[in-house]
Structure formats: structure tokens, C-alpha cells
Amino acid sequence: MAEQIIYIDGEYLPKSKAVISVFDHGFLYGDGVFEGIRAYNGYVFKLKEHIDRLYESAKTMMLDVQMKKSVMGEAVIGTLKRNNLRDAYIRLIVTRGVGDLGLDPRKCPKSSVIVIAGTISLMSKEAAENGIKTLITWVRRDPIDGTSHETKSLNYLNSILAKIEANNVGADEAIFLNPQGYVCEGTAENLFVIKNGNALTPPTYTGALPGITQVAVIEIASKMGIKVQSRPITAHELFNADEVFFTGTAAEIIPVASINGRVIGSGKAGEVTKKLRREFAKYAADPANGTPCV
Numbered sequence: 445m446a447e448q449i450i451y452i453d454g455e456y457l458p459k460s461k462a463v464i465s466v467f468d469h470g471f472l473y474g475d476g477v478f479e480g481i482r483a484y485n486g487y488v489f490k491l492k493e494h495i496d497r498l499y500e501s502a503k504t505m506m507l508d509v510q511m512k513k514s515v516m517g518e519a520v521i522g523t524l525k526r527n528n529l530r531d532a533y534i535r536l537i538v539t540r541g542v543g544d545l546g547l548d549p550r551k552c553p554k555s556s557v558i559v560i561a562g563t564i565s566l567m568s569k570e571a572a573e574n575g576i577k578t579l580i581t582w583v584r585r586d587p588i589d590g591t592s593h594e595t596k597s598l599n600y601l602n603s604i605l606a607k608i609e610a611n612n613v614g615a616d617e618a619i620f621l622n623p624q625g626y627v628c629e630g631t632a633e634n635l636f637v638i639k640n641g642n643a644l645t646p647p648t649y650t651g652a653l654p655g656i657t658q659v660a661v662i663e664i665a666s667k668m669g670i671k672v673q674s675r676p677i678t679a680h681e682l683f684n685a686d687e688v689f690f691t692g693t694a695a696e697i698i699p700v701a702s703i704n705g706r707v708i709g710s711g712k713a714g715e716v717t718k719k720l721r722r723e724f725a726k727y728a729a730d731p732a733n734g735t736p737c738v
């Protein structure tokens with residue numbers, strides 16, 4: 445099998461030669477931004493939206509990407525082409541670059557761009573059908589006036605702590621409350637509630653990432669005649685939902701079976717969730733929602 449090809453700063457390198465410096469502040473301090481992107485059947489899903497979000501994250505962090513958005517798009521597509529991938533999970537990373545051992549970003553004159561394209565299979569068929577066990581964790585989502593997850597930075601320690609807590613009790617995923625106590629999101633997914641045929645999802649101002657899958661699901665649900673409201677949700681509302689599911693690039697749509705021991709709805713994927721999963725698969729496969737990469 446041919447060696448995987450990785451893009452680093454304008455070069456396409458075999459995996460064994462694709463290395464970054466230990467002085468890169470992405471490594472030393474989590475100082476950088478990233479995107480997780482999927483390609484479906486030769487089309488990169490919502491590439492423009494991902495690149496726009498990447499540059500917005502970089503702007504907040506005053507990270508100078510030093511590359512035009514069009515060139516960034518070409519790097520993503522070039523990496524897929526060189527790896528002969530039609531269906532893929534892509535990791536696009538911009539790090540602050542090489543500096544010294546202090547954290548001062550002024551010491552990092554040149555940011556680095558990395559593209560890794562591979563495959564990911566996050567969820568088993570069993571989980572898709574039966575839903576997953578989740579835990580509302582004691583770890584609060586980082587505040588919006590701090591390391592807010594509206595910015596998709598390389599610092600995922602908040603999510604990792606929550607995942608550990610979930611794993612400790614045999615749960616597959618954690619649900620965050622924000623510092624005000626409202627439901628926020630999962631460790632790398634947005635969250636939806638279905639109640640009486642309507643959908644609810646926490647808004648970005650709760651501290652959640654503005655999800656690209658979330659926006660797609662709102663569009664799909666609206667077309668299906670489901671009323672979608674974006675507003676803060678309480679834990680009580682979550683426990684008493686008819687259905688709960690996560691959305692994300694890697695996750696796509698994952699049903700939630702239980703939350704802190706409370707069974708949600710039937711305890712399996714609900715009817716609305718199942719329908720949305722089918723419609724999302726069609727939406728993701730629609731070339732109108734992607735950029736060709738073959």
C-alpha cells in the first residue's frame with residue numbers, strides 16, 4: 445500500500461517524513477486552530493464553510509494564516525487527490541508555528557498549515573441504531589469570555605476532561621453544561637432535543653462551536669416541516685426530551701439512549717432521529733453541498 449501523503453506548508457510529504465518542530469507552539473501550548481472535514485463520494489462537504497470558520501477562529505486568536513483561502517482549499521483537495529480518497533476525514537490544522545520555549549506569540553513569525561486526510565469510523569452500527577449512553581459532566585464548558593469553544597482551537601483539554609469522566613462511568617460521551625448551567629454541547633458535537641415533534645438546539649452564545657452539521661440539520665429538519673428553535677436548554681428539559689441526538693462532522697448524527705441514568709424516549713434511536721439520519725445521508729451525498737476533489 446502506498447504511504448499516506450500529508451501536506452505541510454506547501455509540500456506533499458510521505459507520512460514517515462511529515463514532521464513538525466517540537467518548538468511549534470501548536471505542540472507546546474495548543475496554540476493553533478483546526479477543522480475536521482469530510483469528503484463524501486468525491487466531494488468535500490461544505491468546504492467553504494469549514495475554511496471560513498477556520499479563518500474566523502484564527503482571527504479571534506490573532507493568528508495570521510499567511511495563506512489565501514483559495515490556496516487553503518487547494519491544499520485540502522490536493523491532499524485528497526494524492527491519497528486517492530473519495531470518502532475521507534480530513535484534518536486541517538494551522539499552528540502558530542515555531543517560536544521559543546516562552547508562550548509569547550510574537551516569537552512565532554510563521555504559522556504552519558497541515559492537512560491530513562484519512563478515514564474515520566466513529567460510530568458502530570449498534571450505536572447508530574440503539575443510541576449511546578451519556579453523562580452530564582461536572583466539568584463545565586469553557587466560558588464565552590475565556591477559551592470559548594466558539595473558537596475551534598487546538599486546546600481540547602476541556603473536552604478531554606469531560607470524556608474521561610464519561611468513560612469512568614462506562615458512558616460513551618459527555619454532555620457539557622455552560623457556566624450558567626444551561627446545556628451546551630458534547631465534547632466534539634452539537635446537541636439537539638426533539639420534544640412534541642419540534643427541535644431545540646443550544647445557541648452558540650452558550651459557548652458551543654457553531655456547528656456546520658448543526659446548520660445542515662436545521663436546514664434539513666426545517667424542510668421536513670420540523671420547527672427548530674435555537675435557545676438555551678435546561679438539564680430538566682434534556683431528561684424529559686422525546687429524543688436527543690448529537691451532530692458533528694465525525695459523528696454525523698448519533699442518537700442518545702440515556703443521560704445520567706435517565707432513559708431518553710424509547711431508549712433507542714427515535715423516529716425523528718432515524719428520519720434525520722436518512723435525510724442527512726442524502727444531503728451529504730448531494731454534490732450541491734460539496735466541492736469536487738477527484
Ligand SMILES: Cc1ncc(COP(=O)(O)O)c(C=O)c1O
Nearest residue numbers: 632633634653655656657692693
Ligand atoms: C466542540 C465541538 N462542537 C461541535 C462540533 C461539531 O461541529 P461540526 O458539525 O462543524 O463538525 C465539533 C466538531 O468539529 C466540536 O469540536
